[in-house]
Amino acid sequence: MSGTADQWWKRAVVYQIYPRSFADSDGDGIGDLPGIAARLDHLAELGVDVIWLSPVYPSPQDDAGYDISDYQDIDSTFGSLADFDALLAGVHDRGMKVVMDLVVNHTSDEHPWFVEARASKDNPKRDWYWWRPARAGMNPGDPGAEPTNWRSFFSGPTWELDPATGEYYLHLFSRKQPDLNWENPDVREAVYSMMRWWLDRGVDGFRMDVINMISKDPALPDGHPLGGGPLGDGTPHFFCGPRIHEFLQEMHREVFARYDRPILTVGEMPGVTVEEALLFTDPERREVDMVFQFEHVQLDQGATKWDLQPLRLRDLKASLGRWQAGLAERGWNSLYWNNHDQPRAVSRFGDDRQYRVRSAKLLGTVLHLHRGTPYVYQGEELGMTNAPFAAIEDFRDIESLNHYAEAIAAGHARDEVLAALRYRGRDNARTPMQWDASEHAGFTTGMPWLAVNPNHESINAEAARSDPDSVFHHYRRLIELRHTEPVVAHGDFTMRLADHEHVYAYTRRLEDVELLVVANFSGGRVTADLEDAAEWAAAELLLGNAGAPDASGGTLRLAPWEARVYKRRLAAS
Numbered sequence: 001m002s003g004t005a006d007q008w009w010k011r012a013v014v015y016q017i018y019p020r021s022f023a024d025s026d027g028d029g030i031g032d033l034p035g036i037a038a039r040l041d042h043l044a045e046l047g048v049d050v051i052w053l054s055p056v057y058p059s060p061q062d063d064a065g066y067d068i069s070d071y072q073d074i075d076s077t078f079g080s081l082a083d084f085d086a087l088l089a090g091v092h093d094r095g096m097k098v099v100m101d102l103v104v105n106h107t108s109d110e111h112p113w114f115v116e117a118r119a120s121k122d123n124p125k126r127d128w129y130w131w132r133p134a135r136a137g138m139n140p141g142d143p144g145a146e147p148t149n150w151r152s153f154f155s156g157p158t159w160e161l162d163p164a165t166g167e168y169y170l171h172l173f174s175r176k177q178p179d180l181n182w183e184n185p186d187v188r189e190a191v192y193s194m195m196r197w198w199l200d201r202g203v204d205g206f207r208m209d210v211i212n213m214i215s216k217d218p219a220l221p222d223g224h225p226l227g228g229g230p231l232g233d234g235t236p237h238f239f240c241g242p243r244i245h246e247f248l249q250e251m252h253r254e255v256f257a258r259y260d261r262p263i264l265t266v267g268e269m270p271g272v273t274v275e276e277a278l279l280f281t282d283p284e285r286r287e288v289d290m291v292f293q294f295e296h297v298q299l300d301q302g303a304t305k306w307d308l309q310p311l312r313l314r315d316l317k318a319s320l321g322r323w324q325a326g327l328a329e330r331g332w333n334s335l336y337w338n339n340h341d342q343p344r345a346v347s348r349f350g351d352d353r354q355y356r357v358r359s360a361k362l363l364g365t366v367l368h369l370h371r372g373t374p375y376v377y378q379g380e381e382l383g384m385t386n387a388p389f390a391a392i393e394d395f396r397d398i399e400s401l402n403h404y405a406e407a408i409a410a411g412h413a414r415d416e417v418l419a420a421l422r423y424r425g426r427d428n429a430r431t432p433m434q435w436d437a438s439e440h441a442g443f444t445t446g447m448p449w450l451a452v453n454p455n456h457e458s459i460n461a462e463a464a465r466s467d468p469d470s471v472f473h474h475y476r477r478l479i480e481l482r483h484t485e486p487v488v489a490h491g492d493f494t495m496r497l498a499d500h501e502h503v504y505a506y507t508r509r510l511e512d513v514e515l516l517v518v519a520n521f522s523g524g525r526v527t528a529d530l531e532d533a534a535e536w537a538a539a540e541l542l543l544g545n546a547g548a549p550d551a552s553g554g555t556l557r558l559a560p561w562e563a564r565v566y567k568r569r570l571a572a573s
């Protein structure tokens with residue numbers, strides 16, 4: 001919708017690169033842009049259409065780059081603007097596109113805008129951020145004197161006292177990530193001008209970080225108390241706030257409407273509902289092309305992400321099925337199992353031991369043939385797993401380290417907290433890319449910033465690309481299907497066997513072509529008892545992951561973690 005109207009991204013597959021962990025070219029143990037440029041053929045062979053780059057801008061790295069101190073340059077750790085231009089040219093030469101990470105809900109506290117803003121109360125940039133005095137009747141610094149009781153996503157209150165001016169500033173994430181005040185039109189114009197600067201440089205779109213949080217309720221009301229503690233849930237006061245659609249439509253007018261070329265926009269939106277996503281992604285409304293919603297990655301948790309709960313397939317099908325139905329006519333879904341904030345897909349939704357390869361293929365099959373734009377997170381195409389973190393010293397992520405400190409201070413047992421970090425911590429997604437079986441998996445010749453997963457000796461790109469039966473080649477075939485079978489991009493979606501405890505089954509239909517995707521999310525043998533099973537068992541098998549299918553007697557008997565894709569032509573009615 002952005003530049004041109006043909007909605008090209010419906011046929012596209014996006015590959016997310018987390019630059020710190022993809023490929024290091026200078027041996028400093030941290031990935032960089034020349035390292036990515038040297039590995040573009042891996043992505044070209046996989047067949048992806050778009051590369052989403054997590055942040056590479058100058059940053060103190062308090063939150064691994066999502067705390068930006070200069071929006072129009074490259075952090076020297078990752079390279080230079082010349083390295084970026086060379087990478088962009090290499091991507092475009094291979095017919096792919098680059099989407100940048102736009103992090104404008106907040107800046108770094110070392111960004112010149114904030115340095116000015118905190119200089120004095122009457123600094124012209126003061127109102128570029130959210131400043132408030134202590135709560136009425138309280139002294140700055142008193143416990144509970146914060147302007148609201150909101151809890152930060154990285155533990156603790158969302159307000160930091162600035163002793164110099166005696167006022168508090170708002171930070172929904174770390175105290176080194178102060179929130180920008182989008183109520184201020186100068187802030188918005190500065191952001192739009194920066195976005196145009198990158199589009200003029202040739203980038204093809206933006207993934208927008210927590211973009212549904214940029215509009216806050218200016219009354220800044222307290223939130224409902226959380227877990228009996230002093231802090232409360234502020235999300236009702238800044239998730240999809242009062243001016244969010246106005247801001248996104250203004251952004252579209254001031255930025256994307258000025259370009260007549262294919263541009264992709266995806267908004268990361270924690271807490272967004274199907275109904276809200278319909279408003280955000282309806283082409284007529286000219287806001288964004290798609291959103292990242294979080295429902296399916298929060299089904300296996302209780303009150304917090306650290307409160308682990310078993311995942312029921314029925315819940316997963318109900319959630320993804322509702323998003324398919326809700327955006328069937330208008331709007332569009334993004335499709336993902338994991339990213340740099342989520343545990344590895346095969347460890348969370350599959351079986352990362354006996355059936356690692358087969359379940360990784362099953363997850364790709366089930367996700368990629370839904371209606372929406374699939375996102376592959378680096379290493380997912382290899383079936384990379386969560387990492388064996390032993391102790392807190394093995395972790396690097398601010399969210400995990402802050403949670404650990406807070407939970408231990410609150411008296412939780414060390415092993416219990418570590419167990420949750422091992423399963424749910426973001427560092428699982430951030431261990432270096434496994435290119436080969438050498439000491440540091442071919443990621444670096446130096447000491448990696450985060451330990452390489454020891455299973456890289458068997459799980460790596462070199463082994464996968466030379467094994468025609470690998471997860472890599474299965475993903476390559478899935479991506480090919482989206483490029484060659486119009487039903488995959490444009491067909492309707494119908495969930496089947498919604499109540500089955502182990503089978504995920506659905507059909508896609510476009511004109512006279514119909515696909516059936518049927519998958520066994522368990523380590524046992526199951527039967528997909530569809531009423532038209534016999535017809536399907538006799539249909540063309542487009543793709544499988546467990547050798548010759550057992551379709552004896554016109555039934556669909558599935559082996560452990562088996563997934564199949566059938567295709568048939570419907571008789572003209």
Ligand code: TEU
Nearest residue numbers: 063066103153173209210270305341399
């Ligand atoms: O993530 C927003 C977000 O919702 C996650 O932080 C989420 O709360 C958590 O990680 C899931 O458990 C975005 C970026 O993707 C993330 O890397 C940043 O840390 C965050 O915004 C702040 O910029």
